[in-house]
Amino acid sequence: MLFHSVSLKKNICARIKDATHLFFYTFLKRKSYLRCVKVCLVFGLRFKGRDIISIKDFTHEEIDYILNIAAAMEPVAKSGSTMLQGKILATLFYEPSTRTRLSFESAMHRLGGTAIGFAEAEIASVRKGENLADTMRVVENYADVIALRHPLEGAARLAAEFAEVPIINAGSGAEEHPTQALLDLYTMKKELGHIDGLNIALVGDLRFGRTVHSLAYALSLYDVKLYFVSPELLRMRREVLDTIGERIKFEETTSLDEALPKLDVLYVTRIQKERFPDAAEYAKVKGSYKIDASALRNAKKDMIVLHPLPRMDEISADVDSTSHARYFQQVWNGTVTRMALLALILGATD
Numbered sequence: 001m002l003f004h005s006v007s008l009k010k011n012i013c014a015r016i017k018d019a020t021h022l023f024f025y026t027f028l029k030r031k032s033y034l035r036c037v038k039v040c041l042v043f044g045l046r047f048k049g050r051d052i053i054s055i056k057d058f059t060h061e062e063i064d065y066i067l068n069i070a071a072a073m074e075p076v077a078k079s080g081s082t083m084l085q086g087k088i089l090a091t092l093f094y095e096p097s098t099r100t101r102l103s104f105e106s107a108m109h110r111l112g113g114t115a116i117g118f119a120e121a122e123i124a125s126v127r128k129g130e131n132l133a134d135t136m137r138v139v140e141n142y143a144d145v146i147a148l149r150h151p152l153e154g155a156a157r158l159a160a161e162f163a164e165v166p167i168i169n170a171g172s173g174a175e176e177h178p179t180q181a182l183l184d185l186y187t188m189k190k191e192l193g194h195i196d197g198l199n200i201a202l203v204g205d206l207r208f209g210r211t212v213h214s215l216a217y218a219l220s221l222y223d224v225k226l227y228f229v230s231p232e233l234l235r236m237r238r239e240v241l242d243t244i245g246e247r248i249k250f251e252e253t254t255s256l257d258e259a260l261p262k263l264d265v266l267y268v269t270r271i272q273k274e275r276f277p278d279a280a281e282y283a284k285v286k287g288s289y290k291i292d293a294s295a296l297r298n299a300k301k302d303m304i305v306l307h308p309l310p311r312m313d314e315i316s317a318d319v320d321s322t323s324h325a326r327y328f329q330q331v332w333n334g335t336v337t338r339m340a341l342l343a344l345i346l347g348a349t350d
């Protein structure tokens, strides 16, 4: 029962491989058949052994495929599986994390694999001065896939150059957090049924928040309208705007009031205190947005509020009991999305 769509595709692929020569000779001109071969090969095999460094490395079709596999993982997450038995995930976290690390480890365990790693670089050999390249060359001997969180932008890309096993970027400084973007998209699709046509506001720290960078890139592959709501000092990075501006419409604003009634998704983020070069700058923007239940009075009835967590004071506790809150459901969705990614990268079949 597990992993229906993938095992089905794999079976089809296996059969196609056996029959390919015959078909190639006899039905070479049958476009639909060739398209079928292409779809199976492209999607069944495209992910195996692949690094996940930036969401920009993924096409719209690939993202949709991952979201479909994540949906197929919902019952698997509850029942457990031996799909990745014998496989080992290393989680190397050079920055604090609760959700992402536990979510990857939980995903691996639910698929029958195991997880090793460190959450405190301070107590690992890193403290003795081991560089990232050497750490990768060591850890690849212990694990089949590595999830890496690092304070430096570009760290995941660098690690992938040295490690033989696939690297998953679990957060690279203020740059990107691609697996969070995938789970955010998965949540939107699960809750609202589709992504195309949505009006989505990203609110808070759009400069230092890595989740909103990855999410904006990913959403720009869909037909959406984005509202970037932030203090002047924390506007969305120019490089993100340049990239997505060619594909979708967006507006930048400092106030949420005007956009709120139009929104289908309100994605709120924490001001990333630890990434400010200067405490005085942080003091200027601290507490810029505080969303409480009364602020949501003008929202559409089915608008959802998301947050990558941890939250500070940007969403008050009285929002939790409204029909809009979905940030705790996002956590579960992170588990199934990461199960999908691990299964795809490690080539699980049934």
Ligand code: MLT
Pocket: 064, 189, 193, 194, 195, 196, 197, 222
């Ligand atoms: C999707 O993945 O949801 C489809 O591309 C359709 C949509 O976005 O509404």
Ligand code: MLT
Pocket: 171, 177, 209, 210, 211, 269, 270, 308, 309, 310
């Ligand atoms: C992240 O790791 O980027 C988050 O979970 C969001 C945050 O830290 O505010």
